[in-house]
Amino acid sequence: MSSLSVYPVSSPELPNKVLTHFDDIASTLAEQGVRFARWQAATRLQPGASPEDIIGAYQAPIDELMTEQGYINVDVVSQTSDHPQTAELRAGLLKEQSCSEDVVRFFVAGRGLFNLHIGDYVYAVLCEKNDLISIPAGTPHWFDSGEHPHFVAIRLFNQPEGGKTEFTGADIASRFALLED
Helix, strand or coil: CEEEEECCCCCCCCCCCEEEHHHHHHHHHCCCCCCECCEEECCCCCCCCHHHHHHHHHHHHHHHHHHHCCCCCEEEEEEHHHHHHEEEHHHHHHCCCCECEEEEEEEEEEEEEEEECCCCCCEEEEECCCEEEEEECCCCCEEECCCCCECCCEEECCCCCCCEEEECCHHHHHCCCCCCC
């Protein structure tokens, strides 16, 4: 189940708000300029579907978002716990960073935890199958795929090569809970 936990930066052990209802999550994030939506596939996808088949199953909402927001590139990324560099990949994403373009992810399968550092709060968004999150460019964030990752996600970009990511150097991510498997 998707969820949103809102933590004061000064209190990473105790959220002041936990939401699990889609409309509540979407409206709370919208107040911060973050889009949270749900998409459904136009066709049934089989396990191991190709990136082309995955994109094709969601072509209508992808096209609509690309037209609306000016995205020009789309791809599919996936990770499972049998990847030889699972620990290294996770460690790199668990550092607070910001991107020069929007961070747009749609979860076709699996789950992941986006933590958004906005002002004096951290918005921990657990995204699962059918969830779309669009984080505005420049928003400090980090991502956790869990110790045993499993996800397939569609990514949309403003630039052909994707945006430039910069680490903030802050250690804030180390003070917040990780995604539990």
